[in-house]
Amino acid sequence: MGDHIIRATTVGGVRAFAAVTTTLVEEARKRHDCYPVAAAALGRTMTGALLLAVNLKTDESITIRISGDGPLGEIVTDAHASGSVRGYVRNPHVELPLRGNKLDVGAGVGNGQISVTRFTGLKQPFTGNADLVSGEIAEDITNYLLVSEQTPSTVALGVLVQPDLTVTAAGGFMVQALPNADDEVLSQIEKNIAALPPVSQLVSEGIDAAGIINRIFAGLPVSMYDEIPLQFECHCSxxxxxxxxxxxxxxxxxxxxxxxxxxxxxxxxxxxxxxxxxxxxxxxxxxxxxx
Missing domain, CATH: 3.90.1280.10 (HSP33 redox switch-like)
Incomplete structure (x- = not known):
C-alpha cells in the first residue's frame, strides 16, 4: 500500500481527510537518523501538514513550525497540495523513557507554540499561531484550528516505530464540522471516532485511507474524492x-x-x-x- 491521502464528505455538513504516510515518514527517519521519539514527532507533523495542505490549490503549500522548549527543539515541515512533504527535527537523537507503553512525544516537544503558514499565491502568506496544549502534535493542530482559524476539528496522528528504529506504520485523519453542521451527525461521528483504535494500528493492519474514512463515517452516506499519492520530496538543489x-x-x-x-x-x-x-x-x- 503506497502512501496516499483521500478527501470525503458526508451528510450534515461534515468533511474528513485521511492519509497513510508510512513510506515517507520512514524516508524522513532514515535521512535524519531519527531516534524513536524524534521519528514519531516529525512523522506526526509531516502527516498533519499534508492533511492541512490537501484542501489547497495545486500550486499552494503550507508550513507547520512546532517551537517547543523540549529536547527535540524546533520541528518544521512543508507540505504541498500536490502531495509532497519535507521536514526536519532540530535534535533527532533524543532518547526519553516510555510513558506507559507509548513514546513520550509531549515531553520531547515541551511547551511553546505552533505556527501554520499558508502560501496561497497572495503577496503576503498568512501565518496563524497558537500555544501548544500537549506537545503530542495532533491535539496541538486541533487547538490551532479552533483558536486561530475558528474551525472545529478532530485530528488523529500516529507513527509506529519498531525496536530496530524502522517506521512500519504512519498515518492520520482530520474531521471538520462545517458551519451549521447537523448535531445528530456529529454525535454519530464522535461515537465512531471514540471506538477507533490508534490510527497507527489501523495502518499496520493494512487499512487504507478510504477504510479509515468509512470507519469514521460508519452508518452515514459517504462521498469520496480522488486519491492523491504522497511522497517525501525536497526542493533543494x-x-x-x-x-x-x-x-x-x-x-x-x-x-x-x-x-x-x-x-x-x-x-x-x-x-x-x-x-x-x-x-x-x-x-x-x-x-x-x-x-
Missing amino acids: YERVQKVLVSLGEMEINDILVTDGHAEVCCPFCSEKYQFNKDDLELVLTLIKGE
Whole structure:
C-alpha cells in the first residue's frame, strides 16, 4: 500500500481527510537518523501538514513550525497540495523513557507554540499561531484550528516505530464540522471516532485511507474524492544552495576560502550534502561581484 491521502464528505455538513504516510515518514527517519521519539514527532507533523495542505490549490503549500522548549527543539515541515512533504527535527537523537507503553512525544516537544503558514499565491502568506496544549502534535493542530482559524476539528496522528528504529506504520485523519453542521451527525461521528483504535494500528493492519474514512463515517452516506499519492520530496538543489552562498557576501566567502578552502552545505530538510571546492567558491565570488 503506497502512501496516499483521500478527501470525503458526508451528510450534515461534515468533511474528513485521511492519509497513510508510512513510506515517507520512514524516508524522513532514515535521512535524519531519527531516534524513536524524534521519528514519531516529525512523522506526526509531516502527516498533519499534508492533511492541512490537501484542501489547497495545486500550486499552494503550507508550513507547520512546532517551537517547543523540549529536547527535540524546533520541528518544521512543508507540505504541498500536490502531495509532497519535507521536514526536519532540530535534535533527532533524543532518547526519553516510555510513558506507559507509548513514546513520550509531549515531553520531547515541551511547551511553546505552533505556527501554520499558508502560501496561497497572495503577496503576503498568512501565518496563524497558537500555544501548544500537549506537545503530542495532533491535539496541538486541533487547538490551532479552533483558536486561530475558528474551525472545529478532530485530528488523529500516529507513527509506529519498531525496536530496530524502522517506521512500519504512519498515518492520520482530520474531521471538520462545517458551519451549521447537523448535531445528530456529529454525535454519530464522535461515537465512531471514540471506538477507533490508534490510527497507527489501523495502518499496520493494512487499512487504507478510504477504510479509515468509512470507519469514521460508519452508518452515514459517504462521498469520496480522488486519491492523491504522497511522497517525501525536497526542493533543494546545487543551484539553490549556491544562491545561499552568494547571499553570504564577499567577506564571508573569502574567509571560507582562507580558512578551509572548501565548503559543505547540508540541507536541513533532507540532509542532502552539497560540496563546493576552491573553484566553486571562486565562482561564487564572481557571482557576488557581478550583482
